[in-house]
Every structure is written in structure tokens, then in C-alpha cells.
């Protein structure tokens with residue numbers, strides 16, 4: 001019989017339970033304090049913790065340890081070291097010291113640094129982040145770490161997130177003090193990322209160079225049946241998928257990841273996994289692990305898990321919904337409407353802080369979700385558009401509107417609890433209806449940021465969110481701390497803030513074409529592509545913000561800007577090269593072979609019965625040959641453009657060149673190829689079709 005899930009849950013994590021078991025009382029207490037308030041750990045304690053971790057890891061069969069970190073690539077990095085060391089007597093010992101726990105020195109020179117490397121030391125170091133739990137993956141004890149260059153420049157995705165959490169905690173505490181909540185020592189942000197993905201058959205996958213090299217299909221005619229019947233969403237799980245999900249759950253549970261819901265998504269072969277939310281930094285680690293483990297388990301089941309944002313044209317792409325909230329160490333969710341006037345006022349203040357932040361830093365939020373892959377989703381007719389706006393729901397919007405406009409809140413009978421003379425009306429909970437088209441939706445007691453791509457680390461969007469909201473809270477605190485009459489100042493502040501930023505609130509259909517014009521009238525940004533969005537990251541106001549809070553320095557921001565744009569160009573370059581290769585080596589030869597066979601059969605038939613018209617063969621030979629000629633020309637042009645791309649000097653112009661010229665030309669090639677596919681005998685078509693891929697599992 002299988003072991004009960006609650007019995008092995010977290011068994012591969014060095015969490016509080018294991019710490020208690022393996023550490024002395026005193027060390028445990030000190031470590032806990034370190035984790036809670038981010039205090040420095042002395043080497044003596046580190047030695048004891050290292051020893052305990054090692055003993056636990058060895059008991060679970062581990063042989064290696066690694067510093068596990070999140071460089072500016074899309075995956076996590078790890079360098080495995082064995083615990084084994086030879087003793088002077090030639091006997092093997094298993095060792096792991098505090099020094100090895102606290103600091104590692106991987107060679108930083110092969111990770112992206114966006115120019116930081118050129119000016120600073122090539123070496124880098126990883127530093128233990130005690131606020132994330134160590135865990136065992138396969139035979140390795142993994143120590144979550146931050147990754148920096150030797151001179152201290154941040155080279156990873158984790159560090160700015162940790163810094164932003166400190167910052168928002170500090171500013172939120174200032175606000176809470178004003179509401180008489182001096183008992184709160186720490187405020188944490190929480191994240192629950194819903195993860196979408198596709199599963200395809202591995203044998204078919206291996207026959208497609210585009211999937212192998214780029215994660216998405218670069219060509220493929222639409223199948224007769226796509227997602228139009230909507231018969232896949234929440235449908236029965238096929239047995240292979242179900243076996244995959246079961247094993248996935250087990251592996252995630254062992255790692256202490258609360259995988260909660262799994263279901264089919266809208267597109268054929270598309271699925272979703274939602275975990276129970278947790279503290280932001282843990283959520284980042286856990287989401288990275290989830291993506292990694294999804295791929296591994298899929299492989300065991302003869303499947304491939306596609307995390308690309310748009311693996312198939314014509315059906316939905318995959319995103320990641322970043323559910324976000326902020327709560328106190330005393331267990332209070334600050335985005336939960338209260339049930340008394342004081343709590344409501346506090347809720348409203350946090351709410352307008354988020355509204356102001358999203359409006360003022362639309363560009364940063366947009367940048368935080370920009371990538372070549374996600375460009376295929378945002379603004380396409382399914383995912384949220386590239387315009388950042390917020391959904392609050394009718395009720396909450398009416399309340400805020402009536403506050404600002406001085407009108408009565410229409411739903412009078414519910415306005416029973418009022419605060420002072422300067423009224424902050426109360427409002428009901430859980431009445432937020434759902435608006436699936438909004439990029440940033442209030443869903444009762446949290447916000448759901450829906451623009452993230454499925455392959456993203458959730459770190460970027462969250463350090464942006466935390467910082468931009470911290471900025472608003474900090475301004476509020478500055479103002480309210482000086483207030484003579486707290487209540488009237490508070491009321492004025494809520495009104496003023498909402499009035500200034502309410503243009504960002506849009507409860508309508510974000511997919512409607514009219515919204516684009518309306519958003520323009522409101523002065524909202526519409527940064528449709530990565531090349532357009534990215535430069536806003538290094539605008540003076542954004543650099544000033546991150547520098548002010550010490551989340552990122554100006555040089556770190558420039559480096560990130562370069563890395564993301566470089567990555568964009570490289571991605572498109574690989575895609576274009578792959579497309580050229582597939583056309584030259586597979587599709588064009590196939591078209592030639594098929595039309596050649598037609599021609600031979602035409603000649604045979606003609607020789608047999610000279611009076612036959614043979615218009616099918618003749619017509620098709622002509623059509624296919626014309627398509628092949630056209631395709632050949634378009635591919636040659638694409639090759640030419642790839643050479644030109646190398647000549648473009650600065651990275652921003654290069655990214656525009658790839659977007660405006662190369663990507664457009666790839667579409668040209670695709671269109672001819674897809675037309676040819678529909679005319680070609682399937683026995684001659686050299687790559688698995690959409691039909692076979694989407695219904696392969």
C-alpha cells in the first residue's frame with residue numbers, strides 16, 4: 001500500500017521539524033531568529049547547522065550538496081560537490097562545514113551579467129539564504145542561495161526579491177503603527193502562482209526541431225478541430241496525464257510544495273497546476289522547482305512538458321497567474337476587507353496604495369512580464385492585453401467612486417458601519433465578480449497579476465510589485481505621520497489618491513478592440529512588444545525608485561536591461577535559424593519529392609491514356625512548385641536579414657530589427673509553409689502535424 005501523503009509531505013525539506021530534530025535547542029532558536037528577522041548567523045552556529053543538514057541529508061541517501069541559485073537565465077543553477085573527503089589515513093569522510101554552507105564560489109563568468117562582468121571581477125559568490133529551506137533533490141542537498149559578483153553586484157533573480165520584501169515590510173509596518181497595530185513585527189508578501197503547461201508525446205516532440213530548439217512550433221497548419229468546442233477545459237484526465245499528475249504531486253509534496261489543484265485547461269493538451277500560496281521567496285523557489293520537476297516527470301511518462309508561452313498558434317498560450325497579497329506576522333491579510341470601520345479604512349488605504357502603484361508604474365509591471373515568448377500572448381486575443389489596467393469589481397469601484405465624487409454609495413442598506421464624520425464607507429466582502437480578461441484583478445482578498453508568461457520566474461514581477469507598493473506606502477506614511485487629525489487626513493488621502501489614479505481601473509472586457517482606444521484616451525501605456533517595453537526599465541524615475549529602496553542599483557538595472565534584450569535577440573535568432581534549417585532540410589525537399597512523384601505519375605498516366613486531362617496532378621504540381629519557389633526566396637531573404645542583424649550596433653536597435661524585420665519575415669515563411677502543408681500528401685510531410693501533436697496524449 002502507498003504511504004499516506006501527509007506522512008511524506010515535506011520529507012525532503014530541512015524545515016522547522018527537521019531543524020528541531022537535528023539541532024540543539026539553542027542552535028534551533030538562534031537559527032529560527034535568523035530566519036525570522038534576517039539576522040546574521042555566526043560561523044559557530046553555521047557549523048552546527050551544516051553538520052545537522054549533512055547528517056539529515058546522508059540519512060536520506062544524499063551524496064552531494066550544492067548551492068542552488070537563480071541566475072539571470074531562465075533556469076536554476078547548481079554545482080554539485082560530493083560530501084566525500086579523504087582523511088589522512090586514506091579513509092573517506094563525509095564533511096560539510098559552516099563555511100561551505102554559507103558561501104560558495106562558482107565561476108560567474110559564464111552566467112549573463114549584462115556588462116557588469118566587463119567592469120568588475122569575473123568571479124562571483126553564492127550566499128546562503130536561510131529564509132528559504134534547504135531540500136534534497138535526487139542525491140543532492142540543495143542550499144538556496146543568492147548570487148552576487150565579487151564586488152557585490154547582484155547577478156540573480158532572488159536577491160532583489162528578498163530586498164523588496166524587507167522594504168515593503170518596513171513601510172507597511174509604519175502604516176500599521178498609525179492604525180494602532182504596534183504588535184506587528186513583520187509583514188510578508190504572499191504568492192500563489194497558477195502554472196499552465198502543455199504535454200505532448202515525446203516521440204513526436206523529438207521529430208520537431210522547432211520544439212527541441214525553441215520550445216514552440218514555428219510552422220504548422222491549424223488542425224480541423226482546435227479549442228472551439230471548449231470540450232477540454234476541466235475535462236476528464238486521460239490516463240497518461242493522470243499518471244503524470246499523480247507522480248508530480250507526490251514529488252512536489254515530498255519537497256513541501258502544496259500542489260493543490262490540477263485540471264485540464266482550455267486548449268487541447270493544456271493543463272494547469274495551482275499550489276497553495278506561501279511567502280514570496282518560498283513561492284519563487286517552489287515554482288522554479290515545480291517547473292523543473294514537471295519536465296522530469298513528463299519525461300518518465302514518455303511525455304514532454306512545454307512551458308513556452310505560445311507553443312502552438314491558433315490555440316491558447318500558457319501563462320502564470322501571480323496571486324499576490326500582503327499579510328502580517330499576526331495573521332492579518334491586509335487586502336482582506338474588514339468588518340469594522342477602522343479595519344475597512346486600513347484596507348482602503350492599502351487598496352489605493354496598490355491602485356496608485358500599478359498606475360504610476362505600469363511600465364515596470366509591463367517590463368516585468370516582457371519576453372520573446374510572452375510577446376505572442378500579450379495583446380493576442382486570449383491573454384490579457386499589453387495594456388496594464390486593474391479590475392476592482394463593480395461594488396468596490398462604486399464605493400471608491402462615490403467617495404471621490406461625494407455621491408451616496410448606491411447600495412445603501414449595506415452602508416451600516418461608518419467611520420467618523422469624514423466617511424469611509426464599509427463594503428461587503430466576497431462580492432467581486434470574476435473578470436477573466438483583466439491583467440490585474442482584485443479577487444476578494446488578493447490581487448491576481450495575470451500577465452506573466454508560463455516559463456517566467458515569478459521573482460521579477462514580485463520584486464517590482466513589492467517595491468512600487470512600498471513606495472506608495474512610504475509616501476502615505478510620511479504624510480500621515482505628520483497629520484494633526486489622523487482620520488480626516490486619512491480620508492482625504494484615500495480620496496485624493498483614488499481620484500488621481502482611477503483611470504487605471506477598468507472593469508470591462510479587456511479583449512475588446514474598443515478598450516485599446518479607450519486606454520489611449522485615458523493616457524495608459526500600450527507597450528506591445530519587448531523592444532518597446534524594455535527601455536522604460538531604465539527611465540530615470542524607475543532607476544530612482546529602485547535606488548531609493550536599495551533593491552537594485554543603477555548599474556544593476558542597466559545590466560538587467562541588457563540581459564533581457566540580449567536574450568530577446570538571441571531567442572529570435574535561434575528561432576529564425578531553426579526555421580531556415582527546417583525549411584531547407586525538411587520542407588523544401590518534401591515539397592520537391594511530392595511534386596516530383598506527382599509529375600512522374602502525371603507522365604505515366606499521360607503515356608497510358610493520352611486523352612486524360614489530369615488537371616488534379618497538373619494543377620497541384622504547379623501550385624506546389626510555385627509555393628516551393630516562393631518559400632525558397634523567402635527563406636533566402638530571412639537568411640540575409642540574419643546577417644544584417646549582426647551588423648546592428650546597439651542592443652535596442654537590434655531588438656527592434658528582430659521584432660520588425662526578422663519576426664515579420666518568419667511569419668511570411670510560415671504562411672507559405674502552412675499553405676503547402678495543407679496541399680501535401682501526409683506521407684510526404686516531414687514533421688508531425690498540429691493534429692497529431694495536440695491530440696497525441
Ligand code: ADP
Pocket residue numbers: 190191192193194274275276277278323324325326333443445446
Ligand atoms: P481561482 O483563481 O482559480 O479561483 P483561488 O482563488 O482559489 O483560485 O486561488 C488561486 C491561487 O491564489 C491559489 O494558488 C491560492 O493559493 C492563491 N491565493 C489564495 N489566497 C492568497 C493570498 N492571500 N496570497 C497569495 N495567494 C493566494
Ligand code: MG
Pocket residue numbers: 194321448
Ligand atoms: Mg486564477
